[in-house]
Amino acid sequence: xxxxxxxxxxxxxxxxxxxxxxxxxxxxxxxxxxxxxxxxxxxxxxxxxxxxxxxxxxxxxxxxxxxxxxxxxxxxxxxxxxxxxxxxxxxxxxxxxxxxxxxxxxxxxxxxxxxxxxxxxxxxxxxxxxxxxxxxxxxxxxxxxxxxxxxxxxxxxxxxxxxxxxxxxxxxxxxxxxxxxxxxxxxxxxxxxxxxxxxxxxxxxxxxxxxxxxxxxxxxxxxxxxxxxxxxxxxxxxxxxxxxxxxxxxxxxxxxxxxxxxxxxxxxxxxxxxxxxxxxx
Ligand code: BTN
Numbered sequence: 001x002x003x004x005x006x007x008x009x010x011x012x013x014x015x016x017x018x019x020x021x022x023x024x025x026x027x028x029x030x031x032x033x034x035x036x037x038x039x040x041x042x043x044x045x046x047x048x049x050x051x052x053x054x055x056x057x058x059x060x061x062x063x064x065x066x067x068x069x070x071x072x073x074x075x076x077x078x079x080x081x082x083x084x085x086x087x088x089x090x091x092x093x094x095x096x097x098x099x100x101x102x103x104x105x106x107x108x109x110x111x112x113x114x115x116x117x118x119x120x121x122x123x124x125x126x127x128x129x130x131x132x133x134x135x136x137x138x139x140x141x142x143x144x145x146x147x148x149x150x151x152x153x154x155x156x157x158x159x160x161x162x163x164x165x166x167x168x169x170x171x172x173x174x175x176x177x178x179x180x181x182x183x184x185x186x187x188x189x190x191x192x193x194x195x196x197x198x199x200x201x202x203x204x205x206x207x208x209x210x211x212x213x214x215x216x217x218x219x220x221x222x223x224x225x226x227x228x229x230x231x232x233x234x235x236x237x238x239x240x241x242x243x244x245x246x247x248x249x250x251x252x253x254x255x256x257x258x259x260x261x262x263x264x265x266x267x268x269x270x271x272x273x274x275x276x277x278x279x280x281x
Contacts, residue, residue, distance in 0.1 A: 019059075021200040028058040034080075035060075036067040038087035039143055042154040045089065046145045054091040055152060059196060061086045068158065071128075071141055072271065076158050082177075083138075083163075084188055088155040088199060092207070096144060096151055100268065101211025101249030102203075103128045103142040104218055106155050109202040110138065111221055113194040117186050119178065123223035126242075126251045126272050130159070131223050134274070135176035157195070161188065212247040219244035224272065229253070233270040240265065242272070 019027045035041055038060040049055055062085045068076030078085050088106075092099060107128040114122050114130075125131045128140040138159035145152040160177035178186055205213060219225055224242045231238050231253055243252035243264065251267040 019196065022197040023200055023204055025057060025200050027196060027200070028056050030058065030060045032060065032062040034064045034066065035062045037065050037069050037076075037156075038062050038085055039069055039141060039154050039156040040067070042087045042089045042156075043143060043145060046147075046152040046154070049147070049152070052148055052150065054150065055089050057200075058089040059086060060089070061192065069141060069156070070139060070158075076139070076141075078158070081162060083161050084157070084159040084191055084195075086157045086192070086195070088157070088196075090153055090155070090203065092151045092153060093149060094151060094207070096146060098210070099144070099151060099153065101214065101245075102153065102155070102206060103140050104245065104249045105202050105206045105211065105214055106140050106142070106157065106199065108214060108217055108221065109198040110140070110157060110159065110195060112202070113191070113198040114178075116194050116198070117182070117190060119182050119186070122181075124218065124221045125223050126245065127249070127269070132176045132181055134223065135174040136160075137176050137178070137181070155199075159191070161191075210247075211249050215245060215247055218249075224274070227274070230273050231265075231267055231270045232273070233267060238265065 016030050019029050021027050041060055046055065064080040065076070065078035065085050068078035068085060070076040104127060107124050107130060110130055111122050111124060121132060122137060123131050129136055130138040138157065141156040143154045143156065160175055162179040163175060163177045164179070222242070222244050225244045227242055228239065229242045231251065238253060238255060240253040240255040243254050246252055246266065251272065253265045253267065254262045255265055256262050
């Protein structure tokens with residue numbers, strides 16, 4: 001194990017070491033040249049932990065993934081050089097219910113880290129997409145393993161860096177990359193350093209104060225706040241106006257009745273998309 005800074009992280013092939021992060025936290029780092037999925041590897045490593053053992057906060061970073069996983073069973077195309085593929089492993093003593101807003105917190109941390117590097121105008125799309133003027137820049141996939149009183153969480157983050165290196169045609173929706181937003185101003189090393197520090201800061205706040213302390217910040221970053229949207233949940237598709245998130249991270253949707261009355265619906269999960277009605281965006 002070597003102790004280093006993030007600047008050397010991506011220069012070696014398979015590498016393991018430690019990083020010092022915000023708040024004096026030590027992060028164990030594993031770097032892979034190629035792997036099936038950093039999330040899948042994190043879950044395998046959780047399985048090997050002794051019962052009741054917390055995992056040391058660990059980050060897995062891969063240059064490419066052969067079976068990258070996206071939300072809702074989708075694949076996450078992960079060619080070398082096209083993106084950042086990273087999974088952060090943490091154990092929490094909180095119950096899964098209390099962790100509900102965590103994936104939104106991860107999205108906010110990524111947005112704040114990117115802003116600190118000069119990437120402005122990046123917004124969030126509930127529950128946890130990063131978007132740039134409506135085009136997808138990145139996504140987050142949380143996976144959990146419950147063990148006695150502990151909840152082991154993998155926070156998987158994928159950010160498009162330069163999609164020219166992979167066929168954009170294979171992506172299922174309009175996408176954008178950091179090369180377009182920032183030119184060559186950002187390196188993967190700088191991105192990782194900013195990201196890991198911000199994640200450490202925001203996760204500390206989440207543990208101490210809960211999602212409630214992030215509601216204003218999330219709603220300020222919400223691309224669809226006040227816009228007409230559709231929310232799909234299973235076979236149901238509901239249209240309404242997004243009212244942002246509540247103190248748990250659930251989406252609030254104002255469904256207008258024909259008599260102009262409104263019902264506020266609350267979604268803990270689902271898929272949001274712009275409404276295709278002519279008056280929607
Ligand atoms: C989404 O569908 O928007 C979430 C995508 C998450 C992709 C990241 S890349 C690193 C980590 N490993 C995976 O297999 N998936 C996540």
